[in-house]
Amino acid sequence: MNIVVERPGLLTTLQDLGRVGRQHLGVPVNGAMDEVSHRMANWLVGNDDGEATLEMTLTGPALVFGVDAVIAVCGAGMGAKVDGEALPQWRPVRVPAGAKVVFGRAQWGSRAYLAVAAGFDVPAVMESRSTALLGGYGGFRGRALRKGDVIDLRSPDEAHTVRWIGLLSRSHRGLAFPSWSVSRARLPRPQTLQTIRVVPGRHWQAFPVAVRDQLTQGEYRVLPDSDRMGFRLEGQALEARRGNDVLSEGVVMGAVQVPPGGQPIVLMADRQTAGGYPVIAVVASIDLPLMAQLAPGDRLRFELITLEQSYAELAARERKLGMIREALWARLR
Amino acid sequence: MTEAASAGPQLLAMGDRALVVEYGRALNAITNARVRACAEYLLAHPLPGMTDVVPAYAALTVYFDPLRVVADHRTLDPMGAMREALLRAIAKAPESPKHKVRTVEIPVCYGGEFGEDLDDVARRCEMTPEEVIKRHAKPLYEVHMLGFVPGFAYLGGLDRSIATARRDSPRKRIPAGSVGIGGEQTGVYPFATPGGWNLIGRTPLVLFRIDADPPVLMEPGDRVRFVPVSREAFDKLRSDAGTTAGRQSPPVPVP
Numbered sequence: 001m002n003i004v005v006e007r008p009g010l011l012t013t014l015q016d017l018g019r020v021g022r023q024h025l026g027v028p029v030n031g032a033m034d035e036v037s038h039r040m041a042n043w044l045v046g047n048d049d050g051e052a053t054l055e056m057t058l059t060g061p062a063l064v065f066g067v068d069a070v071i072a073v074c075g076a077g078m079g080a081k082v083d084g085e086a087l088p089q090w091r092p093v094r095v096p097a098g099a100k101v102v103f104g105r106a107q108w109g110s111r112a113y114l115a116v117a118a119g120f121d122v123p124a125v126m127e128s129r130s131t132a133l134l135g136g137y138g139g140f141r142g143r144a145l146r147k148g149d150v151i152d153l154r155s156p157d158e159a160h161t162v163r164w165i166g167l168l169s170r171s172h173r174g175l176a177f178p179s180w181s182v183s184r185a186r187l188p189r190p191q192t193l194q195t196i197r198v199v200p201g202r203h204w205q206a207f208p209v210a211v212r213d214q215l216t217q218g219e220y221r222v223l224p225d226s227d228r229m230g231f232r233l234e235g236q237a238l239e240a241r242r243g244n245d246v247l248s249e250g251v252v253m254g255a256v257q258v259p260p261g262g263q264p265i266v267l268m269a270d271r272q273t274a275g276g277y278p279v280i281a282v283v284a285s286i287d288l289p290l291m292a293q294l295a296p297g298d299r300l301r302f303e304l305i306t307l308e309q310s311y312a313e314l315a316a317r318e319r320k321l322g323m324i325r326e327a328l329w330a331r332l333r
Numbered sequence: 334m335t336e337a338a339s340a341g342p343q344l345l346a347m348g349d350r351a352l353v354v355e356y357g358r359a360l361n362a363i364t365n366a367r368v369r370a371c372a373e374y375l376l377a378h379p380l381p382g383m384t385d386v387v388p389a390y391a392a393l394t395v396y397f398d399p400l401r402v403v404a405d406h407r408t409l410d411p412m413g414a415m416r417e418a419l420l421r422a423i424a425k426a427p428e429s430p431k432h433k434v435r436t437v438e439i440p441v442c443y444g445g446e447f448g449e450d451l452d453d454v455a456r457r458c459e460m461t462p463e464e465v466i467k468r469h470a471k472p473l474y475e476v477h478m479l480g481f482v483p484g485f486a487y488l489g490g491l492d493r494s495i496a497t498a499r500r501d502s503p504r505k506r507i508p509a510g511s512v513g514i515g516g517e518q519t520g521v522y523p524f525a526t527p528g529g530w531n532l533i534g535r536t537p538l539v540l541f542r543i544d545a546d547p548p549v550l551m552e553p554g555d556r557v558r559f560v561p562v563s564r565e566a567f568d569k570l571r572s573d574a575g576t577t578a579g580r581q582s583p584p585v586p587v588p
Contacts, residue, residue: 023385023396024372025549026479061437125543135483135545202347242361247360248480248487250387250394252351270341273387274480303414311350311399313411314541 001121002066005149009061009103011228014120014139015269016052019128023250023273030130030138033228033269033292036185037075037323041115043325044092044182046073046156050140052122052129058295060103067097070117074110076293078189082175091181092117093196096174109187109293117155128217133228133270159161182324187293193219194300197287199310201256201279202244211239215256215280216304220264224296226271230257231294237262238280247319248276254283254291256302266291286313342367342393342423344416350399352415354423360489362578364391365477366429369553374426380418381405388553389478390487395419411464431585436473436556439510439536441523443469444566447535454497454514454531466561469519469533474557484523484541486551491519503529510535512559534559537571 005012015038017029032038032055039049054061060078069216071079073089080087080103082095089112095101103112122129122140131139140151188194204212210245218236238258251257255267255275266283267275269292283291284305294300343355354371357364374389375395382402387394395415402411406418443466444451448574455462474488481487496517507513511522513530521538522547523530529562562570 011474021389022548024376024479025547025552026482026483026485026549033338104499114351126548132483134545135528135541200346202345211560232555247358247390247392248478249353249392250385250396250480252348252349252394252396272481274389275480279347285349293452306347307349308410311403311411314349314399315403325479 001153003116003151003266003299004064004066005145006064006100007062007102007149008145008147008149009056010059011057012061012145013055013131013133013143013227014052015055015130016121016128016197017050018130018269019126019132021137022126023216026273027126028132028134028270029253030128030132030182030228031269032113032130033170034075034109034113034185034289036111036289036317037111037114038326039072039321040182040185043111043328044074044090045070045115045117046092046328047115047117047119048166051115053117054120054145056103056112057112058110059105060112062100062102065095065097066152067203068094070094071101073112074114074115074185075105075112078106079101080104080235082110085175088177088181090184091177093175093177099175106295110188110295111293112114116153118154121152121154132268138186141185143217148232182328185208186290186293188290188298190298192299194294194298195303196300197284197310198254198256198281198302198314199284199305199307201281203278204276205282209238212280213265214238216302217299219299222294222296222300224328226296228268230268230271231266232290233264233266233300235263238264239241240278245279246276249276251279252282254285254288255279256281256283256311270294284313286317305330336549342371343452344419347394349395349412351394352412354393354395354419355391356393360390361473362489365489366554368393369430369432370428371423371426372553373430373432375422378422378425380422382415384409387480389480422584426484430554432552432554434554434556435552436558437539437551438558438560439512440562440566440570441470441534441536441559442562442564443512443534445564447567448512448533450500450513450531451533454495454533458495460494463532464511468495468522469514470559470561472558474519474559476551476553476555476557478553481528481553482522482524484549484551486520486549486555486557487518488520488538488557491517493517497531499529500531503527504532507532508535510537510540512536537566537567 015032018029127136137199220233220235223232387397399411406414472490474490507528512534515530
């Protein structure tokens with residue numbers, strides 16, 4: 001009941017919905033960068049959306065399955081192949097024991113999520129299976145996967161497997177998947193300018209109108225030293241406030257910070273719990289998954305929306321996700 | 334009490350899933366105590382939909398899941414509902430925290446290979462290294478907030494005569510346990526991280542343990558004293574698994 005890592009990929013870590021509820025102790029949240037792709041992959045294999053998935057970054061791994069498994073891959077398209085045959089995304093797929101699943105470079109988006117029915121068998125640390133790379137705990141041994149790692153899988157209960165396998169194919173051998181798939185989440189198109197919607201940040205009012213305009217009129221590029229902690233952007237410099245040093249305080253995912261140089265930094269899943277730069281805006285929750293899928297070199301612009309718009313979009317997305325989940329559950333009954 | 338404090342804190346939206354409760358804009362003990370008291374109250378009486386609370390120097394950030402607030406409050410305005418619920422909670426929260434203040438003693442082996450910048454700090458402060466150690470180990474520091482990395486405590490109370498500006502170029506890797514001075518701040522690095530502070534010593538203590546509850550050695554409000562120890566004492570404490578009472582597990586692996 002395991003997976004052997006033949007090639008680790010650029011940065012492959014186990015992530016769930018994050019280590020919530022301990023930020024007052026300085027414990028960062030971590031968790032999947034693109035929450036929607038992560039949740040969808042879990043639902044497709046019959047898991048709860050809080051189960052850990054493998055988050056693969058820009059270039060994916062090569063994994064050898066030691067057991068028959070039902071998997072699903074959502075998020076970035078990495079041209080995955082199973083023993084040479086294309087692995088379809090956004091649907092459950094049964095891979096036979098001994099199969100080698102090879103991911104390539106991301107052609108669409110930057111992060112793909114692999115879920116396995118019943119989940120990866122790693123211990124929860126502070127109630128989460130998310131990897132904390134800086135702290136070195138959680139996920140698989142507190143670190144990114146390395147060549148030769150053996151990750152244990154939990155065994156799905158018999159009834160569950162029979163149902164999935166029945167759903168997938170009559171045959172009990174080889175690669176099997178249904179003809180349907182769920183509609184894929186929004187992914188950035190390569191070479192195009194992405195629009196990321198933002199709502200006002202905690203220091204929005206403290207910035208002069210001219211600087212707020214600079215934020216929404218300029219165009220930015222994601223720099224190569226962007227990672228799970230934050231995306232460094234290059235473009236229209238935002239004139240930093242006088243006395244730019246604010247007292248350190250709690251920050252959020254998607255916070256658009258303005259350091260003294262004026263080139264914004266967008267905080268992501270591995271952000272620290274507190275920060276000391278003014279926060280001019282925050283990426284609207286609805287667009288965090290899209291932001292997470294941006295790759296170094298991608299171009300973006302920010303569009304200011306109201307809180308009302310942000311909540312309406314979020315509720316609409318959640319309704320749609322709920323319908324997808326119900327439809328999947330119905331197929332299993 | 335200042336006018337700002339008696340007028341009550343200001344609530345500011347931080348994006349669409351957090352509110353900042355600003356008790357003040359400058360660091361002072363009363364403001365910080367109010368922040369901690371409110372955080373304590375909220376952690377003991379969580380608001381529906383609240384996911385996290387981060388008490389900082391002068392402000393408290395309250396995080397929530399907007400979809401859960403919508404479901405719990407039957408509203409289309411989760412920020413408004415959260416703001417109202419929070420205002421009611423703030424009115425009920427005590428002015429000073431109930432947290433039992435502990436005094437945490439942190440043994441530090443100063444200078445030598447553990448405190449590469451001690452001599453430099455002494456030169457810049459125009460005193461002997463021994464005097465720097467004496468002044469660093471004298472105050473009873475107060476933990477104002479946690480953050481930066483898990484287990485890192487922002488300490489107040491550094492003797493200004495040994496405040497030393499950060500190094501021009503940060504080090505790429507500072508060993509876990511390093512004790513440093515950065516401007517008017519001092520603290521201990523719980524993990525090996527990059528950093529620009531001047532290193533003056535190292536503690537053998539492990540500041541963050543994933544299987545301890547709480548996982549941190551110091552909590553907001555605690556008092557901290559640095560106790561100078563010899564290299565021999567450092568080595569003995571390091572190898573002694575029972576250094577931190579009740580924290581018998583192996584140290585967290587450092588990446």
